[in-house]
Amino acid sequence: MASVSVALILLFTVSEIIRAAQNHQLKSTISLGSSLSPSGQHSWNSSSGLFQFGFYKQGSGYSLGIWLVTSPNITVVWTANRDEQPMPSNATLALTMDGKLILKTEESKEKPIADLVFDEPASFASMLDSGNFVLYNNRSGIIWESFSTPTDTILGGQSLESGEHLLSSVTETNSSTGRFCLSMQEDGNIVLYPRNMLNKALEAYWANGTDIQSEYPYSVKLNLSPNGVLQLLSGNKTQKILFRSSYSLKSMNETVIYRTTLDSDGILRLYSHHFKNDGNSTVGVEWSALEKQCVVKGFCGLNSYCSTSTNSSTKGDCHCFRGFNFINPEMKFLGCYRNFSDEEGCKRKMPAEFYNITSLKITWLGGLPYAKLSVSKKDCSKSCLNDCYCGAAFYSNGACSKHKFPLMFATKDQYASAILFIKWSSGQANLSTHRIAPPIGNEKVNDKRKLLTVLAGCLGSITFLCFLIAISSLLVYKHRSSKKLLVYEFMSKGSLADLLVNLETRPLWRDRVRIALDVARGLLYLHDECEVQIIHCDIKLRNILIDDSWRAKISDFGLAKLLMPNQTGIVAGVRGSRGYMAPEWQNSGLITVKSDVYSFGVVLLEIICCRSNFEVNVSTADEVLLSTWLNKLVEEEVDKITLERMVKTGLLCIQDEPNLRPSMKNVILMLEGTMEIPILAFPPLSHHLEEANNTAHKKKYIYYCSVETRPHSVKWLSGFWATPSPYESVFKDEFYPMCG
Template sequence: MASAISYILFLSIFSSAFALGAAQPRQSNISLDTSLHTTTNPTSWHSPNGRFAFGFYPEGTGFSIGIWLVPSPENSTVIWTADRDDPPVTKDAVLKLTTEGLKLLLQNSEERLISNISTGNNASSASMLDSGNFVIYDSNSDVIWETFDHPTDTIMAGQVLGAGSQLVSGASETNHSSGKFHLILLNDGNLVLYPVASPDGSEDSYYDSQTSGKGYQSLNLDDKGWLYLLNDNVTYNLTSGYQSGTALVYRATLGVDGIFRLYSHDLESNTEQVLKKFPDVTDPCAVKGTCGLNSYCSTSANGQVVCTCLPGFDYLDANRTSNGCRRNFTASGCYSNNDNTTYMSTVYNVAWTEFSYTAPLSVTSKEDCGEACLKDCNCDAALFSDNTCRKQLFPLRYGKTDDSTTTFIKLVNISPAAAPVVTIRRKFSAKILIVSAAIIACIISSLVALIFFFYRYRAGRYRRLWRNKEPALVDEIAPRSFSYRELREATDGFKEELGKGAFGTVFKGTLPRGQRVIAVKKLEKVVDEGEREFRTEMRTIGRTHHRNLVRLLGFCDEGTNRLLVYEYMSNGSLADLIFKADGHPSWDERVRIALDIARGIHYLHEECETRIIHCDIKPPNILMDDNWTAKISDFGLAKLLMPSQTITFTGIRGTRGYLAPEWHKNAPITVKADVYSFGIVLLEIVCCRQSMELEADEEDAIILLDWVHNCFMDGELEKLVADEVDMTELNRLVKVGLWCTQSEPGARPSMKNVVTMLETNVDISLPPPPGFSS
């Protein structure tokens, strides 16, 4: 066995040395004073085989310097980043090879070295090698600096991670700054994964190679996919060997989720494959630190991680719920008191890594465990499992769902009526209990009486409205069924056309008796479904009640005639308002309208009884009422289209210019498609122009999204608006629009977060370019 291992090592070392020695003369092709630029060629230096590139790549609103695998989709597999925790540079930055090394030239004559060459050595040339290593040579062609010595989150075949060295995950798929997890080869030879924000103790690790005390000095990856620990001539294999070939490239990367993965890239088919995972788990909550302090991890039905705060805690950052939680009350000194304001709140089925400050207690019930913590001045929380109680201090760490553990959290300064889930509290006196019972009895009696009179009144109104056959009844109950004859008479034979859209033509009408003005939409090419199914769909749409949605008053489904009756919107559409040449709404009105639309979409996505994906958010589908309140129309109708009916493209439901990229990729369509469309509409509202204008004054302004991003990156937002606006608010709205229009659905915010960003002055991080993902 030892001889075989020695033979493998000999071949590996020999082949690596041969490849490097043979290739270096033709690879030393970057001479002194050669420069790279962010947007004009050259932007990068490529390896001779064309697999790797070193240079500028888009990150956030600017550019970072790194190395990436060229054949990967959109060149998005970044394997190394320079100065990863510095902010991205602007587009006027220049990278130059000087005798001091790689020098970054910035605005105002600022300079920064990104390669730390030891004193006494001068750079003479550099190379991007076929291995993925960027090296700098002195005048003797000796390597004096290389990226392989300064790994970020990845090691490549031929690269060595020495004892005491580490890999640190990226912050996100599109942000390559330092993230939440790191992989360390300890000096005792154990390879361990920890959360970054931890003491790196044994209780903090979520994976180790179980090689403690073996003295392994390096983590190695060879060109056959062997990932192994090495100590002199003794190896410990973490993986078996895989295929080798001229088209295969291997890398091992610590992902943003804390999983260390071995990948193979087949450059001929431009595909990648995960060969091994450390740890090999399917539940993301098994990775400690996935959720921050004082929060616990669970997974939703679609496999997404959900981080939930403890009772009495709020998120540190509502936009980044995985960052952990902090107390929303102040506890000074000992907060176990006798004034009935200290409670124990219960969280069921959540386990934590235990950091008990006392020996475990043997108890006979959960209640005894909670009571023990309640009486202890120092106790913040208690964990109960297997009749054992363990007292804890905040913060609690690494919480995840578990069927065997009950958690008790001590809360203070919360009135009994406002306390969340309370299972143990101080006993009230008999007098307080009697008074409380009397008050509750009075409240219940009053509620019963109110409910009785309310429903009696409602029933009477229902009967009156039904007799009058007025659609006002749907304001409180459900959409009314109209006959085709009624709607033909109401519209005077469908005489006055208000507009024509993807779903059909809209006519103005008036109902008798109440002289109520309505809009009647004649649906075209709808799904040929039964009467019961159509009525069910109408009632689903009719149950959506929100001030920013156009109300469905009724419908008709006689034979092939399918018509919808809506409230009439007197002030036309948003398109009429913002695209007309004779004047635009004021800035404050535009901001209010954008918030109206966002609230309406949020209701459709998260708050109505049946969640609805609109599929065609655009200005013509946003209507304005008498008070200029924006209301969304045509929601819930996408599923009524026949399979052959399209709005712009076959198989696609939406309108050119507002379609999310996933429509063109045959990918699943989620609510994030509406978020993308809203982002385009938001930018149109801000700029009072359409998403595409072929006759734009400047060529780079034809596509609105590209123009907005360029102006944002160049700090020239004033070009976007013709009137005087609040520049801080303009910057905020543009950021929201750019986040909503990210190419990857997962990078877009939810509409709930969009509403929050528009309503409040929360800090909004810099969005990456809409078309770039990594």
Template sequence: MAQPDANMIGLGATLYPSTQPTAWYSPSKRFAFGFFPEGSGFKVGIWIVGSANNVTVWTAQRDDPAVLSSSNLGFIGGKLQLKDEQGQLHTIADPSPPASNACMLDSGNFVLYDQYKNTVWQSFTFPADTILGGQELDTGKELISSWSSTNHSSGRFRLKMQNDGNLVAYPVNTVDDSIDCYWTTGTVTNTETELKLTNFSGTLLLLNASDSEEIESVASPLSRVNGSLYRATLGYDGNFRLFSHSFDAEGKSNMSTEWEAIADLCDVKGFCGYNSYCSRINGEPKCFCMPGYSFIDLNETSGDCERNFTGSKCILGKEDASHINMTSLNVGCDDRPYFLAPMREKEDCNHSCLEDCDCDAAIYSEPTCSKYKLPLKYLKNTTSTVSSTAFFKLSIDINRNQNGDTQKQPWSTILALSLSFVTYSCIILAVFTIFIFKFHIMKYRKLLFETKTTGLIKEFTLRTYTYNELKKATKGFNRELGKGGFGAVHKGTFDKGRSFVAVKRLEKVVEEGEREFRAEMRVIGKTRHRNLVRLLGYCIEGSKRLLVYEYMSNGSLSDLLFKGQWRPNWDDRVRIALDVARGILYLHEECESAIIHCDIKPQNILLDESWRAKISDFGLAKLLMPDQTRTNTHARGTRGYMAPEWNKNIPISVKVDIYSFGIVLLEMVCCRRNLEFNLLRPEETLLSAWAYKCFEAKELDKLIRGEEVDRRTFERMLTVALWCIQDEPALRFPIRTVMMMLEGIINVPIPPCPSDEFNVQY
């Protein structure tokens, strides 16, 4: 590509969101790189100048929050860095060797050059949702759709150039499985293949990566106009389209849609959320909740739906039919059922689901009956050429008949109520006994505490710090150790460098008074255990909230597992796993009031100078979410470690920590992240799914990968992890049972498949 010196950008050049210069332009002024408005702030990206609403073709750090007008973008020290309103630096490009010049090219590619005019970084290498003329999508790379037309964060769909030569569209957060595919070129060449949009003709081609020989033409423009620009974009609705942009004498762009992969958007899997189906109304796709369900967010009609009735009871393995009814729609499902069998009549399929405790919906497509569990996905109205009937389970009022008279309770219900009464009576008696026992224990502990020395009282007293003390100890907060969900952590020193602390600056905490914050600190300060990071003190001045912890010299478990040059040995990983389990056991069952951590992950497990594992950030969930007992819209945690119930409007419990610990345990056992892309075998992308498949097939050697481990301990820890990550919270064992299983005190039973998405049995 040509590199016009007249348009070169030199070191020291700076852009601003609302004052000139706000962008760097290509020689033809058809592309610009710089700040563009999004929501109430600004993001950095590339757009087509003169197009309606400035069509954005690339966004830097698209999933980061928008910045304010006081930010700036600088080409300094050979790097491209964004400084936000708080003065924090975010690196967009850090090439090696460092760049000396930059240029926005007429192709839409933003390029950094070294002192010899060699390209050291370019935006074309990191596509977002679009490829432009002359750009390629290499083998293994993906386009990720934007969230909406005005929000360029990562959206709900992805288009992948697979290693087998096939170009395939999937919903995000899925593995490369044919059941999730909704569009493909069908070009399985088993050779490295790349997708290229030609610069002048605007043709989308699949090429052999080794010799650039054409394999197949995917799409071409309907007509060609000289001087047009072409782009291929995966839209926020999941459709892959080819656009052309022609320009008039004033430089205004006229956009035309030249080709689109999918004619009916209801064919896009994931266009509608869980428990909803897609139907065309006046030619436009629209999402509707299943009967008996309603949208979780009424403003998001392509989102998930939740059940608005209570399920019935399951007695002796069968559904209590007096509690439920079935309704039908002409709807089909492209997801895998958990049951599939031939049936003569659709009434037989209806009745089979009605009696099945696991069945929430059934679809009869002659002569086959398919049964499904919640959540249901990939539902859509069937066409006139396809005969398919869906039956959905609903609740009915069993206390009234059609005339409004009270019905007689069936014997099965009476039996169930009697058993429930006896069970609850036993539970109340047990709780009362435990209460009396604990009362005496607490009385004894109080007496013991009152006899302790003043030195012990001092040990359990939190110190209050001033903001200036902590600012001086951290050298102006310039010694950052890391950054998490609650804020940045800085290294501090006291006693002339003889003692070290970690200072956490809390961000985005709920607005609360000084008294309430001090009360929360006292609760956390009383929580002491050898496997919990100790809180030493805190600072509260105005809106500033800072916490002071003991310093953990050996970093986090995440660094040890994923960033080190050597893999920690097996015995150390077993010991660390037991340390973490003991810490969770204390939080759940042994401290004064039970604490749900809500964010167990390797980054929150720290290692002291003796390599003992300690859990950090416990008790802080209330600072971001006042009520830990329900999720509502305040889901906490980190994606990949969050239990499924966070995404449902149901109460949460300590079982969310069990799920997160299960994922961490899997990562420790296999010494890799739960989700890894660009692997040679796509089936290994999601560790939790792949681990269960290896366990089920008795192929543990694939997970061990030649490492020297205690095989019995390896299998035991893997099995415990699979129990911990069960979708159903009731199937996850309490942490005390998990501890005894890990220590080999009790046997570990064979776990079921953790999720229906992992292993579907027909």
């Protein structure tokens, strides 16, 4: 009887302790109807005031997340919709009366923040002292919590479950998804590797190497305890302790909060934040998965290498290979672009005369080689020099591995035995394909069919001459009486519009890739390299001319506009070609260089699929399926990686919002594989649906927009419903890169 009484007393005591703890956590109760705004009350605080949930400043706008109140800058530990554009100051977050956590932007679009199970409504919410933001039902049960969807950080009391990931941020001040991933694998190991890698096992740069003793390794999770123990748990059993903090016993004069973060440099670190009672706070690194920065694959971007900093044996600096320049010197992790063209060298009978070779001692080079040879060091260098496809050769232990550009994951080490031979050219070729040829003088040209003559009168002659110089190589310039006659080269194959639709004249895949780059480089020349910036305003297949060598040049500058140095855009009447015009030109009449980018995106997708952006009176329903278009690509040798890169770039160019479209310089870098392609945003479908349903002229307009795809389902990619195709993997998930 006594034992029963003791048990009841203990049960009552434990219940009271739990209830008291819950009441303590729920002091910062958030009731239905509460709201936040960047311009008003911008956060909901935890009872201690150390954690806040709400809007924080990021870039030119605001993001929604949870942060630790540290000085001088806050420490963001969780972000909602982290890859969307920063929000304006009039955005609002509301816990609505019907129990939903809704974000509203200036466009009056509503977006739920919490993915509620079974759509059960919330009765109240709370920002807990643990850093967990929680929604409760009417029984005080948790129906959603931020701890269940970690971004780059886990806090004390939080776990990373089997199969889940942490994704680094871009920088310390930009919480968008970055370049690195930590995966809690189902075999019980945690692994670090760069994102978007096809062979994750090959490119991993750190793993804990746990020998799991659990009968169910898929139940193992990474856990950070409130007192700073980073461990792998299987149920309640500890499989491995990665680190145990020496500050496990809290002082009465301070509060210690622990967090484990996959930092933007690719290293997993355990931090401790010490908050004194007098208001001061300090932060320190308790543990780090790696000591040397250069061990992180992808810390430096493509076509660059990492070397140990002169001021530290653990920090790393990024450097471009010879013949390359940083894409952005302020953001070296973006990598480097080639400042020479290899096309002239490949045309020569002796390519070696065009190139130089420089060597660098390295410990590692990522990626798979396209050729392996067993030769001497000297012959390895010579083999790459004479091979037009070789960008660099990695020589180690008698093996020569030849790689194409771009190069990745190179790490310099002056004591290494391996050598990397990098090929480069001193001929700094211009990116533009349009250059003025030497004058022919008074040489007679007998074949009048091979001349395009332009009579420029007094009015507008200077402007028109600028356009002519921009689009073609000037061959003949003659004076006849008082009139000036311009003659420029004949493009023998004619318009790309005629070539693509004809099976007999259709360019091969490799030629289409080169044509797309030619057009991109031509637009770059107009936008950035002319003394006066030019907007073409009518980029379409019909205005792209092809010569005997399948080289493309831009023609027809009848709608082109000149931008003065103080102008970023021009308001003009709607006069472009339907299907190629940017939405903002149709809606407001405003045209900028991004209008050309939109038109190029449509052209790029047409070049890929050999189809016009609209079809008239198609014979069967299958003709408007994207899968039908892609199936036809199987008949020719199509490189899947290049195809994926081109489709992604094309979709990025046709975003409805001009600011989301890349510059033509970045378009070229993405097409060449030098720059990573940003994650695509979902464009609104209203514009596309309105156009697709326009039957006034009995036409079926095929518009391109990007959406998520799932197995065994239809996908919206071309303006019509499209069924799965052999290239499903090209469009599945890779558009929206994730760790898995």
